[in-house]
Amino acid sequence: MVEFKNVSFDYGDDENKINALKDISLTIEDGEFVAILGHNGSGKSTLARLINGLLAPSRGEVLVDGISTVDRSAVWRIRRRVGMVFQNPDNQIIASRVEEDVAFGPENLGCEPAEIRARVDEALAAVGMRDFAHFDPHLLSGGEKQRVAIAGALAMRPKYLVFDEATSMLDPRGREEIVGTTRRLNSDYGITVIFITHIPEEAALAGRVVVLSGGTIAMDGAPQAVFADVDALASLGVGVPKARLLARGLEQAGIDIPDSILTVDDLVAALC
Amino acid sequence: MRFGLTIGEYYPVDSPVHALDPRVKILLVLVFTIAVFAVVNFSGLAAAAALIVGVALVSKVPIRLAVKGVRPLLYLLAFTFIIHLFTGAKPWIELGPLHISLPGARSGALVGIRLVILVVGAAFLTLTSTPIELTDAIESLLAPLKKVRVPAHEIAMMMTIALRFIPTLAAETDKIVKAQASRGARFESSNPVTRARSFIPVLVPLFLSVFRRADELAEAMEARAYRGGEGRTRMRRLEMKGRDVLTLISVTAVFVGLAWFGRLPLV
């Protein structure tokens, strides 16, 4: 379980202080797939970095399985449990061969060579990149690089995986790959996923959507409920899935349609 | 974007030289270098050249790939030869204030040929070992020096990351050059000062990008529990086999023989 208890975070010094997060309280249970949706500058990335201790809260506490992230002696235990995938596919890969990069995490943990080998193979298989083990990352597409990054995090055998806008720089094919891989990791391996994004269609696939705006939590619930009020979300700087917009357009044109529509499939089913 | 084989790039093929422990290869290059510098006659240099041809055959790497590395040096070689030619002892032909010296010609030729032999010989190191192997080998060879505060792990990590980012940064530079060219920037001025300044619109964004990448990479490394070399293990470890030790000893002996031969009063 990940808990945020009255967490605030400020950037900058006293003269130019930016209040990125304001008194956030949030609990994420084991096995959840939570999407964090928000406009640029809403505090999403800050929130991500507070979970694995890359940042420490200015006020309040972040606990991962009961361990506080400010406990410097325990932060390494936390990083073993909380894996993170960042936005830029290139700036996470340190080695010029895929399997060498995936081995980086377990090597840092001091695992035995045979153990590292096993974890690397396992992680690459889980993301479907086994055949690319000897490739130079430079030759991979954006989606493939991100899958290597995910494998690198998986090799640490994390309980939680945080995705910080991991699909923003990818093309639609790459985004599909990542979202698909992530959902499988959650459903088949039971990994708790915290998926930060600004793309509504991706957030709609989660079990729970938390909307962040101006450093505070504005909404928290199932996607159908969160995306129901299109205008409220617009004022929070957040969009809704296109299918929801179409549904609303039809509603305004006089057609009777529920406001829980999120996909074209839902929409077609509702109209027929 | 530059594709194609850069000078000395790894040539993938199966051979005893490729399979040799990379640490042995590095050490042998060092011994070879010392031996060649000890040679003072042309017969010795010819013997050294013959040894290189032998290595080329055993490694199954086309020797022309190793010779490619000499091209950039041709100006330097010519220049060195000329300096030796005109500043040697025992003037043979006087040309006004300058003179041509035969001993000078000989030493110039020796220095030049020695350099060519070293460049071609050393190329076989990178042609038969992958960058990862070489980085691992350097880290392993430097490890004992940790006792005298040499940061072996950090050096190896820096090399690994640098190698990893070379193609990425090359592609980025290409993109920035094209973006600025699209805004009317020109890079072909003949005036060296203007030419240097014309690269500011490329170098500034490139440096900024490199710093940003470094920050992001550091975060990503920390997120995977990196905290320096302490307590770190490796998935792959170099293991010196009997064959490697034997090769190291016997080839070193050959090079010592080369040095002895090269110091005899022969041509």
Place this chain on the structure above:
Amino acid sequence: MIEMAKVTFEYLPGTPLAHTALTDISLTIAEGDFVALVGPTGSGKSTLIQHLNGLLTPTSGSLSFRGRRVGSDVSPLELRREIGLIFQFPESQLFEHTVADDIGFGPRRQGLAGPEVASRVENALIQVGLDYAHYAQRSPFSLSGGEQRLVAIAGVLAMRPRFLVLDEPTSGLDACGKEAVFDCLDRLNNEGVAILMVTHSMDEVAESARRIIVLNEGKIVLDDKPERIFARASFLREIGLDIPKAAELVLRLREKGFDIEADSVSMRSVVASVAAAVKERCAN
């Protein structure tokens, strides 16, 4: 008018790594057009657009600008004044101390005088929707990603090109950022600037593009109006492309027997046609 005639381009000819990126490309971009160039990754989109401003020269075939042949009658440098090219993530080209200096780089390279450069900078900022007083003297690196994107675009607009070629201009931006870019492009197009936009997002182009060119494996496979392109949904999917959600809705409903007339794929027009068809169906 830009015209490409039977252009073929091969990378690294004569080496073992040679590969033909473009084959027999013929297309015309008229003044004032708004064209989207789509295609799966590796189809040659980047290679194609780099021909338009002379960064690359065709291996065979020709490029003409307003009737004059590029290479012989007009130099690449002249071409770049009329045809602006904006790469993906253009913020990486920012380098000057202030926003105004960076935007002025292009005009200064052109040899324009101080007052003219200043006026171009001011206009460019207006065109991208940024307030001069607020932004001109700031460092480009103190801006947000979306703002940097707009400054980079302004840097090209300051050269007053009549054709603007953009490679995935909204890549990496959030909804607000995307809107700002599209508002700017629509404004420019209304002023008569032709836009050629490479994009992966069909949803985006459905609203603004009047013509879509589909590239696959270095060849043009489709070149038509959006509605006709999106009607070929299964073909697009085969080559790895999607269609906008609105178009998908229309297709799916037609399959179910609805009679939908949508002649455009904009959201508004699709909603209106679908609403009409649904009401008709319920009335029967």
